Amino acid sequence: MAHEMTNSTPSGLVETPPARVFHTEDITKIYRTGAVEVQALRGVNVELIAGEFTVLLGASGSGKSTLLNILGGLDHASGGRAWFRDQELTVMSDRGLTRYRRDHVGFVFQFYNLVPSLTARENVALVTEIASEPMPPEEALERVGLGHRMDHFPAEMSGGEQQRVAIARAIAKRPEVLLCDEPTGALDSKTGVQVLEALEKINAELGTSTIVITHNAGIQAMAHRVIRFADGNIADVTVNDTRIAPSEIEW
Amino acid sequence: MQSLDRKLLRDMTRLWSQSLAIALVLAVGVAIMVMMGGAERSLRETRDTFYERNRFGDIFATVTRAPMDVLGRVEAIPGVRLAEASVSKYVILDINGMAAPATGQLISVPSAGVPKMNVPTLSRGQWPASGQTGQVVVNESFATAHGFGIGDQFHGIINGQRRALTIVGTALSPEFIYTIGPGSIMPDDRRFGVIWMEGTALSAVYNLTGAFNTLTVGLGRDANRDEVIRQIDLILSPYGGTGAYFRKDQISNAFLQGELDQLSTMVKVVPPIFLIISAFLVNMVLGRLIALEREQIGLLKALGYYKGEIGWHYVKLAIAIGALGVAIGWGFGLWGGRGMAELYAQFFHFPYLVYVPYPSVYAISALAGLAAAALGAVTAVRKAVALSPAVAMAPPAPARYQSGVADRMIHFMKMRQTSVMIWRSLTRWPIRAALTMLGIATSAAVMVAALFMFDAMDELLDKSFVQLNRQDVVISFAGDRPRSVIEDVGHLPGVMVAEGVWSMPVRLKHGQFSRRTSLEARDPGSELTHLLTEEGDQVTPEGGIVLTRRLARQLDLDLGEQVTVLFPALGGTSAQVPVVGYAAQSFGMGAYVTPETLSQLAGQAPRVSLTNASIDQDKSEALFAAVKATPAVAGLVEMAAIRKSFNDTIAQNAGMMTTINSLMAALIAIGVVYNAARIQLSERARELASLRILGFSRGEVSYILLGELAVLTIVAIPVGLLMGQGLAAAMVTGFDSDLYAIPLAITRATYVRAAWVVGLASALSAAVVWRRIGQMDLVAVMKTRE
Numbered sequence A: 001m002a003h004e005m006t007n008s009t010p011s012g013l014v015e016t017p018p019a020r021v022f023h024t025e026d027i028t029k030i031y032r033t034g035a036v037e038v039q040a041l042r043g044v045n046v047e048l049i050a051g052e053f054t055v056l057l058g059a060s061g062s063g064k065s066t067l068l069n070i071l072g073g074l075d076h077a078s079g080g081r082a083w084f085r086d087q088e089l090t091v092m093s094d095r096g097l098t099r100y101r102r103d104h105v106g107f108v109f110q111f112y113n114l115v116p117s118l119t120a121r122e123n124v125a126l127v128t129e130i131a132s133e134p135m136p137p138e139e140a141l142e143r144v145g146l147g148h149r150m151d152h153f154p155a156e157m158s159g160g161e162q163q164r165v166a167i168a169r170a171i172a173k174r175p176e177v178l179l180c181d182e183p184t185g186a187l188d189s190k191t192g193v194q195v196l197e198a199l200e201k202i203n204a205e206l207g208t209s210t211i212v213i214t215h216n217a218g219i220q221a222m223a224h225r226v227i228r229f230a231d232g233n234i235a236d237v238t239v240n241d242t243r244i245a246p247s248e249i250e251w
Numbered sequence B: 001m002q003s004l005d006r007k008l009l010r011d012m013t014r015l016w017s018q019s020l021a022i023a024l025v026l027a028v029g030v031a032i033m034v035m036m037g038g039a040e041r042s043l044r045e046t047r048d049t050f051y052e053r054n055r056f057g058d059i060f061a062t063v064t065r066a067p068m069d070v071l072g073r074v075e076a077i078p079g080v081r082l083a084e085a086s087v088s089k090y091v092i093l094d095i096n097g098m099a100a101p102a103t104g105q106l107i108s109v110p111s112a113g114v115p116k117m118n119v120p121t122l123s124r125g126q127w128p129a130s131g132q133t134g135q136v137v138v139n140e141s142f143a144t145a146h147g148f149g150i151g152d153q154f155h156g157i158i159n160g161q162r163r164a165l166t167i168v169g170t171a172l173s174p175e176f177i178y179t180i181g182p183g184s185i186m187p188d189d190r191r192f193g194v195i196w197m198e199g200t201a202l203s204a205v206y207n208l209t210g211a212f213n214t215l216t217v218g219l220g221r222d223a224n225r226d227e228v229i230r231q232i233d234l235i236l237s238p239y240g241g242t243g244a245y246f247r248k249d250q251i252s253n254a255f256l257q258g259e260l261d262q263l264s265t266m267v268k269v270v271p272p273i274f275l276i277i278s279a280f281l282v283n284m285v286l287g288r289l290i291a292l293e294r295e296q297i298g299l300l301k302a303l304g305y306y307k308g309e310i311g312w313h314y315v316k317l318a319i320a321i322g323a324l325g326v327a328i329g330w331g332f333g334l335w336g337g338r339g340m341a342e343l344y345a346q347f348f349h350f351p352y353l354v355y356v357p358y359p360s361v362y363a364i365s366a367l368a369g370l371a372a373a374a375l376g377a378v379t380a381v382r383k384a385v386a387l388s389p390a391v392a393m394a395p396p397a398p399a400r401y402q403s404g405v406a407d408r409m410i411h412f413m414k415m416r417q418t419s420v421m422i423w424r425s426l427t428r429w430p431i432r433a434a435l436t437m438l439g440i441a442t443s444a445a446v447m448v449a450a451l452f453m454f455d456a457m458d459e460l461l462d463k464s465f466v467q468l469n470r471q472d473v474v475i476s477f478a479g480d481r482p483r484s485v486i487e488d489v490g491h492l493p494g495v496m497v498a499e500g501v502w503s504m505p506v507r508l509k510h511g512q513f514s515r516r517t518s519l520e521a522r523d524p525g526s527e528l529t530h531l532l533t534e535e536g537d538q539v540t541p542e543g544g545i546v547l548t549r550r551l552a553r554q555l556d557l558d559l560g561e562q563v564t565v566l567f568p569a570l571g572g573t574s575a576q577v578p579v580v581g582y583a584a585q586s587f588g589m590g591a592y593v594t595p596e597t598l599s600q601l602a603g604q605a606p607r608v609s610l611t612n613a614s615i616d617q618d619k620s621e622a623l624f625a626a627v628k629a630t631p632a633v634a635g636l637v638e639m640a641a642i643r644k645s646f647n648d649t650i651a652q653n654a655g656m657m658t659t660i661n662s663l664m665a666a667l668i669a670i671g672v673v674y675n676a677a678r679i680q681l682s683e684r685a686r687e688l689a690s691l692r693i694l695g696f697s698r699g700e701v702s703y704i705l706l707g708e709l710a711v712l713t714i715v716a717i718p719v720g721l722l723m724g725q726g727l728a729a730a731m732v733t734g735f736d737s738d739l740y741a742i743p744l745a746i747t748r749a750t751y752v753r754a755a756w757v758v759g760l761a762s763a764l765s766a767a768v769v770w771r772r773i774g775q776m777d778l779v780a781v782m783k784t785r786e
């Protein structure tokens, strides 16, 4: 059941310029391990539009995760500036960044990162308990199609199910941005599609700006915007005129 | 934070055995704090109340005979609030069914009403009726020891006359909380009794009508204590005053104070050891948990949890362990505290000794326990929450093993690969290995320090009764006698050797230091008693004075220095003598001269205050009968009886104490070894599982894990024994009092036993972990990502 989607931004009344959710100015990141220096980001300038589904592509080691971590407030940049809306992330203290993550950001990681000693529901509650206007954990789990597995521990679920719990946990606080680092990296095509569908649905229904890092080039077809990374910088940005549904993706 | 709390609860259930092992170590610290701290406070407050209510004296003095009007002069000294004169005499008691003579201390009570000071509390019966010479009140423990009730009779040789004494009441006195007879070192309620008698009757018997020989003084709040005592000595010296002394030198009070000091030393030293160990264990276990949950910590941070919230989450786990330890400790403390109060009631006689569980003692112990756990946690948690979430969530770099000089050595020694793994792991975490070793060593140290007390007591007995004092009996007289009395004693039935001792109360002075003691002159070449140096050589006070080492230290005296000897009983005459030697002595703080020296110093012909005698045990009954019939004898002390009561007291408590101490020491070893093993197991599960999959047997795999702990234990034992020696030495110093010194004697058996307990405890912990290795689910272990 293929259907086409036109690329109009959800905020998209024609005249007004699209709202930026993130933008950066010459972001650099240098890792130092002993005497060795690795330049992970080399002056990245990027603009991301609110409500869009953005896909980040690029070779391994090209700096995708590093950028995502800086945008998500998980790590500090070595140089340059980055903004979330009009808040400058690069000047925030640790505590300020924590506050920012707590209020605005949802994360989904490659290895799910659930707390093994908590059930699905409790893993979601971990976030809803500290969020200001969360949805009930049950609702979040329903949205990712896991209403029937709420009281299972991570060890009792498949990888795809665990990843969907992670998504439920990320969206339960109704974040403005959802940052996903290789959310399907550890999954087969069928479960990968389920996870992408969950993400797509959230993006469409809640208008959550979503950034997804992936090595699966096929996934770019479902994005509003595709950013290609190479060697610590952006190689190019394309805007899709048409998007396809996750189920259409060639894995 | 309900979800996090749920995680906490599940973490704890998973770690229950390790948590319990830590909690038990902590519990010991808390229990000792509660028990000893409670006992100390209980004893102190009971004593203070008793002293206060029963108006225990501040200054005590004895004279030969002073007229009653002297009392008025004492009362007139500024600072004196209250003074009471009484008559007190030592007498021989003849008790039915007891061959040996007992010693009684007769004390006069006013004909009408009760004494003003040192008021005995009647526990049964009533005070003697006025004019009734034969009616007495005795101390309760004496009555109990003999099974005496009201109306029962015994006899006293009072001023040469055998008199029947009828018990009309029993009492407890602040003067005799620790009821110890003259010349004794242990309470013996059968052989020593306090007998309160109506004053006029007693005075009449001793020709002391209108006079007194004992003075008790109560001081006002802001009395100049030293000035008052100086004035009292001045007033009493014409009447044979032997020097007034403060409450702190009063024998019963001094023993009680000694016990309190010991208790407070113990409370300060022992619980911290256990608390520090538990803090270390919490740190170790939490450190491991945090390492395991590194990614979860990163995740929580990524989700927007603050550092403080995450830190608090782990600290709460530590506090939960702490709370468990405190609860167990309180339980044991309450139970043990009651036992301890009962034990004290055996030795210290109070009309009331209520063991009140003082809330503050409990609160302080809980605070200390929780603080120790939290402290252990904070250091472990701080580093973890400081990691940036991006770093925390990335898997940690593989541990870096380095090959150093030592590794080349093991190549040389051609160690098996499994042994090499042990070696690498030890050198990879040298600080952790060292701390683990130290933890185990502490266990051995605690064991040595606890057991050594029994060695010390044995040594004390051997020194005091075999090396220094070999006499069978000590016979004392009412007042000094001419030297011919030695011969008289020699003629008593059964006496084989009799030797005289002349002693005089003196005050020794050197610079600003001054001490009251008695100067003893023994016959040269005496066989029954010896003066020995600490090295065990004979020392004679020829040409000067020999001092107990502790006395010399207190007076800051060195060999060859002059000490001033003051004789309060001789109108305060004084003289200078050089110190010519030190004597080793466990009890008291004696000073020794030759009879010639004393005779010169005192300006008197040599006399005899007491005689030591060795006796033919077969004829002891005849001797006892003769002594009871000899008017001049005021007391007879059987050294064998003292030795026996000393031994009995120790034996009574030794078994129980050894068990409890071994258990406490073992808990430390178990806590350390078990946790170390579990942490090793968790850290190296994958490595060990891989080996199992490669075909290594369970034994070989266990060897890698437990071999390391075995190495640490083997190193720890000698270290711990040394530490134990240090701890014992510290205790010896801490327990040193004017009354006795505990020798630092540790037998080989003690070391061996300590080594055994620690070795066994380690082996036991290892065995539990060994079982876990057997149950290891290889597939599950390999599947976990770490």
Ligand SMILES: Nc1ncnc2c1ncn2[C@@H]1O[C@H](COP(=O)(O)OP(=O)(O)OP(=O)(O)O)[C@@H](O)[C@H]1O
Residues within 6 Å of the ligand: A031, A032, A033, A038, A039, A040, A058, A059, A060, A061, A062, A063, A064, A065, A066, A067, B391, B394
């Ligand atoms: N903590 C770190 N310490 C040192 N170097 C690091 C660290 N994290 C990343 N790097 C280096 O920075 C560069 C960029 O890494 P980054 O993780 O952003 O790559 P990536 O594009 O996400 O790669 P992948 O697709 O493999 O996940 C790499 O060369 C990497 O080795």
Ligand SMILES: [Mg+2]
Residues within 6 Å of the ligand: A064, A065, A066, A181
């Ligand atoms: Mg990456």
